Amino acid sequence: MTSSSTSPVYEAELILDSREFAAEGVLVLTLRHPLGEELPAWEPGAHIDVLLGPDLERQYSLCGDPADRHTWRIGVLREPDGRGGSAYVHTELARGDKVRVRGPRNNFALEPMPRYRFVAGGIGITPILPMLAAAEAAGAEWSLLYGGRSRESMAFQQELGAYGDRVTVAPQDETGLLDLGSVLDGLPEDTLVYCCGPGALLDAVEERCPGKALRVERFRPKEQETGPDSEFEVVLERTGKTVTVPVGVSVLDTVRAAGVEVLYSCAEGTCGTCETDVLEGTPDHRDSVLSDEERAAGETMLICVSRCQGSRLVLDL
Template sequence: MSELVVRERRLIADDVLALTLADPLGAPLPVWAPGAHIDLLLAPGLERQYSLCGDPADRTSWRIAVLREEHGRGGSAYAHERLGLGDKVRFRGPRNHFALRTAPRYRFVAGGIGITPILPMLAAAEAAGAEWSLLYGGRSRSSMAFAGELARYGDRVTLAPEDETGLLDLPPVLDHLPDGTLVYCCGPGPLLDAVAARCPAGRLHVERFRPKEQLGHEEGEFEVVLARSGRRLTVPPGVSVLDAVRAAGVEVLYSCTEGTCGTCETEVVEGTPDHRDSLLTEDERAAGETMLICVSRCRGKRLVLDL
């Protein structure tokens, strides 16, 4: 892991803190594209993922935004209360499982802090000359981060605070999509589910901050073969592939352990994964070429992984 230093911190909406991060020695930061996120190791055992929401062309700094969650797991509280100007924080990435694909037109839908990965996508769509619109909802106008920045796009952006307009009105945005339109959505689970219910297959790209509820999966024992060494491991019920591999002394990258960040994505050499993540697309799941070993298991008795 490398280090970043906090160059600026600013409260930009109710309970939303924007942090500008840079290399401590002023070196150029790694290249990234809209949809990318980084892992921040805030404290021992406290690693969180944050979308980059600044300008990809700016190699001198990165910007993230952190929503303080009253009943969260401690990451947002740490960032708000203890990550000050000049403080250093270790990071990993960037990685991108929410990349903006080329298209002639886009419909963007964001809920709350879900605006963060969408923000640089708007600038990219604008620069490419694509037709696009954004529907952005939040609890109240004062809670909606970057609303001021979005004003420059005029009527292509619709702000919909729930206390003024109610729940997002999705049919006008998603029904009867013109050919070639891609839909990008990030926000709370119920919003993503509502968008998915209205969006044609193959058009929708989402990023989840929380794992989807998983139902109806079996928890049987199976074998994992590590292709690089030929070692064979037994994964019992209630133990993840990640935990079994680490218990065997094999070092693998991981972060969220919830199937949302993609850090532990591993190539499948043989066998059929039982996908339980909240990240891979339906096409990626059907292909079965990779799996997130922190949550996914095996449909059968044996998996061979590129480990």
């Protein structure tokens, strides 16, 4: 990953070209530029921020064809107990509406490898779908285990059907919990596992799969043990300011209160938008994005949730 908090980023108002249901509760939106201009290139695993209104930003994975530079496709699950974003998309957005977007960014990139095992749960199929096409085009050996509450709730089954028996669709009301051992036990060393879905599924996959072979993307913050907060100092190298981050206040909020504008979105440590280069000091990582290797390197941190293992950090802000 690279720092994105100060990098130039595409932001534009696109037109909602079409909306259709891909499954029960899953709405698929296709977006295009109002003047027909090309959209930024993206690779499988990328997501965009959808700016629905003040304090209503959500991240959705791109699930179309990266070769199509004129449209972006996202899938949105209606979540009755959500925070309002999916309800707005399902009930307020109509064909022809303008939709402000930002991105794309990719914290879940498909790395070159001879073999892949893909595991998706529910709406977690969205970032996986273009990965399958990329793996196929690269001549890799791969399979997908795809679970959901019921067959009716599982999107893109017609597209997945083109891959034959390499795709296993396993609705919970028909087959029970996913048989993870059937796809994760005894993996060859030249295999990467990509998993996206509910937290419980990701936790179960992480228990079975060695960290170096596993790539996951979370829609919700991962539960993790953290020590007590303490106050610390942050030096903003480029702006020449030094701020004190109090107990219970994030680095992000402290920096913004000091008048320094940085990009952010989820404020939960799941989207990677606020990732910032660390020039000095040791971060106390509390995000759900960075890998174990990236955490150990300590070269970047997500300033919306992470803190300091010590009394001072110097950030490239």
